Amino acid sequence: MEPNFLQQLVTKFDIADYPVEEQHKILDEMSQIIMESTLTRAVPLLPVEAAVEYDKMLETDVGISEIFTFLQLNVPGFDEIVSEEVATLEKMLKIAKS
Amino acid sequence: MSLENPLEKRIPTQEEISEIGKLSTSIPEKIKNIDSHLHNLETVLNKTTNKNEYDRLETMFNQLEGMKKSIMEISSKATDVVQNPELVPTLTGDAEMDEIFRAQLAPENTTSIEPANIELASDESAIVAIPPVVEEVKTPEPVVVSPVSNAQAQTAPTITPGPTTTPEQPPQAPQTPQQPTLESQAQMIAQKIKNGDSLNQEESDFRKNNWGILEAAMMKNVEQVKPVAGTTAAQALEKNSTPVENISRNLQQSREEYVAAFLVARKNPATNKDQLLALKATYDENTKKGIDEIWEQTKSKKFLIDSLRDEHRALEKEILERDTDETKARIEKSIKKFGFITGSAFLYSLLLTGKLINDGVELVKKGINKITSGNGKALELLKKHYDTMKASAKASDPKASFLDQLINPLHKPWGGETGKRSFELGTKQQEEAAKKEADAAKKAAALEKKKVDNGAKEKTPEELEKSQMKDFLKKSFESGFEGKQMTTKEEKDTLRAWNKIKDKPVHLFMNPEKVTYKNNAGEEVTKKVSDYSKAEQGLYKKIKDAYADRQASTPMGDGMTLEQFIKESIKNGPLK
Structure with missing residues (x-):
């Protein structure tokens, strides 16, 4: 089978040995950790004015991509934060599996 | 209590005198413990090169010194009470505060390695107790315990620590087995936790009720x-x-x-x-x-x-x-x-960083290169948005553009129960597709070999991709309509109808019963379904059915509206 997107993610995170259902669950759970870790670190870094605007955004039905874009633009080092959290995830899974 | 309140003069009872006498016996041990701590702190202090750490340790050192001074003063007063009860009626002038001091000076506390820490406030008018010193990281939070009058401190005689014997002093209370202090209990429990030993009910309760003390004990561990x-x-x-x-x-x-x-x-x-x-x-x-x-x-x-x-x-x-x-x-x-987007959180988190975005782009590119294998609806979805991204990418910020295009459509179809179901369905489809792909790969390899054998010119990567894309879209278009290959005649009719309608406004197909729109000349035109040919009507129905089918069974879920679907179909169309 040619590698598809999901499979390549599975390969990237080195969880191919798990049953398919577990792969999905792992990715799902880990993604939740990344999300929460990222937000916990990033949101407090919003400058005051941006935080006010951010609060307003949260009250609306604005899309997720817009919120993330907003955080990217307003939180210094946002990408690095996400990168670190993802890297941690990768490392954890590799260590746990090795 | 107010520091200005005058001390109440009264003669202490014999019981109080006896108790104070016992308290005074603990003083030497207290002072010894404090001296030991001071020595240790001084050693650490002298080795510290970090300024913040030095300041912090120095503060602790001063606090301990203050505590020592306070205890010595209390000792003086205790002795004074015993020796001259009529001169110093009470220890502090306040019964409640006396109790607290007694607790501080209780003999059983002298067995603890950690003395209670007491410092003098800056005006020396109040004695302040602080939590036990923990060497690593701790800034004590002072709690006012008791006032001591300057007059008392100044007039207190110097004493030799130890029990004072006077004719009036009753015999010392018999030594009873010492109860474990909170600190020692905490130490014991902390050690058990460290060792991985299980706690009994009493210890568990202790942990629940004395977390602060246990916390300090754990710090040592x-x-x-x-x-x-x-x-x-x-x-x-x-x-x-x-x-x-x-x-x-x-x-x-x-x-x-x-x-x-x-x-x-x-x-x-x-x-x-x-x-x-x-x-x-x-x-x-x-x-x-x-x-x-x-x-x-x-x-x-x-x-x-x-x-x-x-x-x-x-x-x-x-x-x-x-x-x-x-x-x-x-x-x-x-x-x-x-x-709510739990299911897709991984994907968008993954795609949020520069490195991972690049990876993501590479993955999608690779996926598109393999798209003829028909390996999953998710790839199809990604492909669409990758195309959109490519078309609208801002040179200055390709990352944001990619995210905008890729993340937004993902969150609905992949999130929640719907997303979960879609995800599972997608997996099954992938597994089924695997077998088909293996067969297709064999056929493709055989075909390629035949072409080479026939001396056919090898396609460039671009030509190959274009060819594969066409094949894929054609196949998707066909299978999307009926879920099966069309006959030659059906295909011919469909293509003819498609060619007739593909350049018309999308909204014509949104409501075939009756629709009003502006034509290219800006004139308002109203059309009904009967205005279309049977082939056109049939094609609309097929598109609508295909859309419903995708809604129900693909990872796209409700991520794409019918209008978007028609637009995509028109855009990508059945290519010849």
Whole structure:
């Protein structure tokens, strides 16, 4: 089978040995950790004015991509934060599996 | 109580005198303990090169010195009371405060390694007790215990510590077995936790009710703020008593130790958030080791997932608590806002960084190159948005553009129950597709070999991709309509109808019963379904059915409206 997107993610995170259902669950759970870790670190870094605007955004039905874009633009080092959290995830899974 | 209140003059009772006499016997031990601490602190202080650390230790040193001074003053007063009760009626002039002092000076407390820490306030008008000193990270939080009048301090005679014998003094109370102090109990429990031993009910209750004391005791066990998750799990393994529950429990206990260190660090105003995060990172590393052990034991990811999730959430909460209420609420709202997209969280998190975005682009590119194999609807979806991204990418910020295009459509179809179902369906389809792909690959290889054998000119990568794309879209278009290959005649009719309608406004197909639109000349035109040919009507029906089918059974879910679907169909169309 040619590698598809999901499979390549599975390969990237080195969880191919798990049953398919577990792969999905792992990715799902880990993604939740990344999300929460990222937000916990990033949101407090919003400058005051941006935080006010951010609060307003949260009250609306604005899309997720817009919120993330907003955080990217307003939180210094946002990408690095996400990168670190993802890297941690990768490392954890590799260590746990090795 | 007010410091200005005059001391009430009264003669202490014999019982009080006796008690004060006993208290005074503890003074030498107290002073000895304090001297020992002062010596240790001075040693550490002299080795410290970090200014902040030096300042912090120096503060502790001064506090201890103040405590020593206070205790000596109290000792003087105690002796004075015993020797001259009529001159110094009470210890402090306040019965309630006396009680507190008695607790501070109680003989059983002298057995503790940790003396109660007492310092003089700057005006020397109040005696202040602080929590036990923990060498690693601690800034004591003063609690006012009792006032002492300057007059008393100045007039108190110098004494020789120890019991004073006077004719009136009753015999000393018989020595009874000393009850364990809170500190010693905490030390014992902390040690048990460290060793991975289980706690009995009483100890569990103690842990619940005396967390602050246990926290300080644990700090001694987690020397240098080193979490020990991996260590305890490893120790459990070494003991050859390694049921998964034990390891998991050890992890939990280690977490408590870590959190204790974390809490202590947090109380120190000098600890900034970066340092807390560094603690967390250290803890993560150790947790991984523990999880590694669990993995070895279980070969199951259940504990892996549960442990990681629980640990992380607990620690995030600790960090979160350091933020202001306002920030905390903001974070919680954010998490809630993003919470519903659990299923896709991984994907968008993955795609959020430059490195991973690049990876993501590469993955999609590769996927598109392999698109003829028809390997999954998810890829199809990604392909569409990759195309859109390519078309609209801003040269200055390709990252944002990619995210805008890729993340937004993902969150609905992949989130929640619908997303879960789609995800599962997608997986089944992938598995089924695998077999088909293997067959297709064989055929393609055979065809390629035939072309080479026939001397056919090899296609460039671009030509190959274009050809594959056409094949794929054609196949998708066809199978999307009826779920099966059309006959030659059906295909011919469909293509003819398609060619007739593909350049017409999309909204014509949104409501075939009756629709009003403006034509190219700007004139308003109203059309009904009967205005279309049967082939056109049939084609509309097929598009609508195909859309419904996709809605029900593909990872796209409701991520694409019928209008978008028609637009996509028109855009990509059945290519010849």
